[in-house]
Amino acid sequence: MRRLTPSDAMFLYGESREQMMHVAAMMPFTPPPDASPDHLRDLMDEIRAGVSVHRPWNMKLRTPDFLWNPLQAWVEADEIDLDYHLRRSALPSPGDERELGILVSRLHGYHVDFHRPPWEAHLIEGLEGGRFALFVKVHHALVDGFSAMRILARSLTTDPEERDRPLFFAVPPPARTPRDEVAGVNYAAVMAAVREQYGAAQTAVRALRKVLDTARSGSMDYVTPRQAPKCVLNARISQARRFATQLFPLDRLKAIARATKGTMNDVVLALSAGCLRKYLLELGALPPQPLIAMVPVAVRAKDEAGEGNSVGAILANLATDIEDPRERMAQIIASTTHAKQQLQGMSKAAIIQYSALLIAPSMLQMLPTTAGHVRPTFNVVISNVPGPSEPLYFRGARLEATYPMSIPMHGQALNITCNSYAGSMCFGFTGCRDTLPSLQRLAVYCGESLTELEATL
């Protein structure tokens, strides 16, 4: 049995008909040249046959009919119905990227089942050229996106000839170390603090105050939790999803980082800012003030086990009010540099507590009673999750890319997450279908944004 951490519990409490707190990954593969037409069927039979399912993939909720139970916990399921969790799916013709995007949007747009371990894996056949894709979906209260990607990578191999590595759910977890409870966020305390309008006197609140005070002095480098403009991205969401992807060679992004003296993360933010500006301009909905992004930062200790969530956060000014791409990039770099300086000199526990305070108002929005009534502290979540640098294989099939699908929430209708993998940066844009009717354009404009930045070098 494992009690839920307060952070896990938040993702459980946030779950509703419209707001589904699972994350996913879409991974297209190129099969080996010697693959038979039936290899996917054989593969599935083999995968389902007699494997044991390891933690956390064998854990289910103790009281699935009473999510808010204060004694809620993850318990080991007696039986795993692998036919349920491991699914074969197929694309209608012509099996192009568009059809793949449509299918995974649908698969991402319905709930996990809390009466069993809350995950599904789909082996999707029918992609053009005999290719296939793996789609894996898991509730964030069980595994966070960072950990899920790491576990997925462990079930792949750099050796194209290795054909018997178990799939992710059958990989034993690394030896567990006691959870560092000090590092956990006390969300009840956070909520209380937020309700007092950031008025409490703990360390984190003092740090936050410092940010607020600096902001009041007029500098736009610091981003405070109160300055995000109103934006169409911050609407209540409905149930259906859209998903768009974009893939860039890492070298192109690195060249920009070098030339602008920014980080890879800054380049990701700049590309996101560029496409958001263009997209919102076209909708006639670009706020005059710059959009603010919440950027999760992994603060997990290296010796920590793969379960649970320990994510910190900074707020970044996306400078979407600036037309010139190079100037915009400079403003973004200034903003993230200051935010990171702010975090320096704080203990790990304090960093987490501080980050929780930053994002707390938007977490309040997850709860049904407050959804839509709290002004967002930021306009969009942009995550950059570093991934494996070498090409990976699954039973001889080469992983082409790994696209993350994240969680739109009430007040946060869009999520941008990217993974680096084998010399590429893979962007995933996950949005509410109704709030973002032309989400695909964001991916297109993201590419244009890169070209424009390159032109300034």
Add this chain to the structure above:
Amino acid sequence: MRRLTPSDAMFLYGESREQMMHVAAMMPFTPPPDASPDHLRDLMDEIRAGVSVHRPWNMKLRTPDFLWNPLQAWVEADEIDLDYHLRRSALPSPGDERELGILVSRLHGYHVDFHRPPWEAHLIEGLEGGRFALFVKVHHALVDGFSAMRILARSLTTDPEERDRPLFFAVPPPARTPRDEVAGVNYAAVMAAVREQYGAAQTAVRALRKVLDTARSGSMDYVTPRQAPKCVLNARISQARRFATQLFPLDRLKAIARATKGTMNDVVLALSAGCLRKYLLELGALPPQPLIAMVPVAVRAKDEAGEGNSVGAILANLATDIEDPRERMAQIIASTTHAKQQLQGMSKAAIIQYSALLIAPSMLQMLPTTAGHVRPTFNVVISNVPGPSEPLYFRGARLEATYPMSIPMHGQALNITCNSYAGSMCFGFTGCRDTLPSLQRLAVYCGESLTELEATL
């Protein structure tokens, strides 16, 4: 705007994460010999292009975020996102009946979206032999199963050469007649009556008393709302579904009806009783007392419009305690004959009110607060929906069969519904995946049950 009838509202209130109140139909088609491999793609493009969507398919809830709103209503949607409602899907190889069953179970196992008209239609390609299937799903609060089947049939044609008939959502509804409000069930009153242990003094309650009194005299022909035995079929359900189908020539069923002096409905009940007995025996879970089936009876006036629900009900003794198939059948016929006699001489309004009283305790179970705490009045719902007698075509493709998928509920983990169509009887077994792990066997045993009955003729 259309206010919800009390019956529509019940199906809305019953909706929860596990209990999804939509019905569906699975319809396999054989394409015309001249169909090109791309005809399904072309067909979908054509279907989506510039059609108008008619009532009720363009109606959505006024307050989707507040289902229980006492002022809840169906309003016309300003815009219909046809790409959302009309979907292309595909089967993994080999595209056999098993894969089709798996796919439609999944499609039936997630919620409709109440932020838009609550229906989806999937054109499923990849069936063996170049065949395809249409899967249509709609919330019961918008359209009941009877009406949905009738509307679907209207969008098909008996002429294989007619290639331009609009799909169901684009067919204008027949001229509307004023709703016969007298015939509606006042569920608030029903609930109050049930809470008083059937103790009120209205006509329907007097009729029900008569049934109870007769039952107390020892005859098993009358079925009372208190005598259903405890059974595994009456568990709380989880979210996932299983679906199994069976198809019989109508002539075989008619021969049994003739020989036993029963109705077609009695034969359907006998086949269901036979497979349930065998299935439960195998699980070691056959109750010593006979299972009781609730059998919906359509009481709609012929001039009534296609929306809304007006369904009456009788309770039938399935005689699952009797080993001999012919004796079992005789007992079933005696039970349904008496139940129908009971309904005779009652006005239409009284019949509906009476039926509502019969099924009320199980409707109470739909509500989250009472689910699982009320003893079921019956063990299983068995519906027999007469359908078109001639072969139908959709743009030259011949409809092979039409399998209904209905609603498992808390306390009612299995639903058996069958449609007659073009000389066949199509059975659909819809169940909770966890409560009915080997649902497929029910379909197999249903076939064996028919052979056994035939052997007694």
